[in-house]
Amino acid sequence: MIDTPLIAGIHDKAAKKIGWRRANMVRTLLSEVFRYNIPKGLVSANFAKDVIPKRRPRDRAYANRPWTIEERDAVLGKAKPHVRVALALMMNTGLDPSDALRLRKDQVDDGTIWGVRGKTGEEVAIPVSPTLQAALDRMPNHKAETVLSNSRGEAWTYNGFSTVWHRFKTALEKEGLIEKGLTLKGLRHTVATTLREAGLDERRIADLLGQKTPSMARHYSRSANLADKNRETMATLEEENRRRAESVKPSQKSVKPDRNEDQP
Structure with missing residues (x-):
């Protein structure tokens, strides 16, 4: 059965395996798939919508930081x-x-x-x-x-x-x-x-x-x-x-x- 907890679990596993940024990309992709198929009657809701995106790790340096x-x-x-x-x-x-x-x-x-x-x-x-x-x-x-x-x-x-x-x-x-x-x-x-x-x-x-x-x-x-x-x-x-x-x-x-x- 597809539901939000299942998508959240997939999101968590993806974050551990491929990193927070790509995990969020997976979440976005699933959200678009659900959104597209709701009007077709293939799914009843966007189960990825309420999955909280992963935050950037606090100890990760920003690329292209401003110069002092x-x-x-x-x-x-x-x-x-x-x-x-x-x-x-x-x-x-x-x-x-x-x-x-x-x-x-x-x-x-x-x-x-x-x-x-x-x-x-x-x-x-x-x-x-x-x-x-x-x-x-x-x-x-x-x-x-x-x-x-x-x-x-x-x-x-x-x-x-x-x-x-x-x-x-x-x-x-x-x-x-x-x-x-x-x-x-x-x-x-x-x-x-x-x-x-x-x-x-x-x-x-x-x-x-x-x-x-x-x-x-x-x-x-x-x-x-x-x-x-x-x-x-x-x-x-x-x-x-x-x-x-x-x-x-x-x-x-x-x-x-x-x-x-x-x-x-």
């Missing part, structure tokens, strides 16, 4: 020029690493980054903040069509930048300047978290990060309107980052920029 302000300063202070500007771009826009590395020079116009999020196809219009503009102004000259380039003046590949980042991050961990768990995607989480803690609502944050439902009818003018609203959002991010940086004790901001122009 001290970690941000340490990374930017030690990074080589071509790496530093790439991190600054991700840090001050919330762009996904792959989108940031692919960003073309012709996508930056009139103080705004115009692009499409590769994962969703969603248009983004991100104003260039003063902090980001200062970082871009220090970008070594290169002939690549992308905004960013490696030390040879060529466009970064995702694997190439990831390799450089991993080597660089590992060295900083050994020096005790950052904690383990820093990821490039974590910079998107950092932007979202900073803005949320500053009081902005989730809709405005989603607009900045390109998390709307894709729409083929969206036109350039609509993105322009979005850019106007996002300027206020970016101003909040800029001010909150400045406030947090000023709140850090001087002894915690002792890392000086590495003047070596070579890549890590």
Whole structure:
């Protein structure tokens, strides 16, 4: 006989065998199967509906955790020029690493980054903040069509930048300047978290990060309107980052920029 206690037992066994996340996926799948078959008269109820989803273990580290302000300063202070500007771009826009590395020079116009999020196809219009503009102004000259380039003046590949980042991050961990768990995607989480803690609502944050439902009818003018609203959002991010940086004790901001122009 199929009933809720039976489904709960299956859910518990799945959690022990394949983990809490996949067990919850099994619960969701069964719930959809029951929901689909109720109108057909094949089952009398959704027996998975009242099964409580498994919670994430408290001791499990979150993937792509937000960076602390001290970690941000340490990374930017030690990074080589071509790496530093790439991190600054991700840090001050919330762009996904792959989108940031692919960003073309012709996508930056009139103080705004115009692009499409590769994962969703969603248009983004991100104003260039003063902090980001200062970082871009220090970008070594290169002939690549992308905004960013490696030390040879060529466009970064995702694997190439990831390799450089991993080597660089590992060295900083050994020096005790950052904690383990820093990821490039974590910079998107950092932007979202900073803005949320500053009081902005989730809709405005989603607009900045390109998390709307894709729409083929969206036109350039609509993105322009979005850019106007996002300027206020970016101003909040800029001010909150400045406030947090000023709140850090001087002894915690002792890392000086590495003047070596070579890549890590």
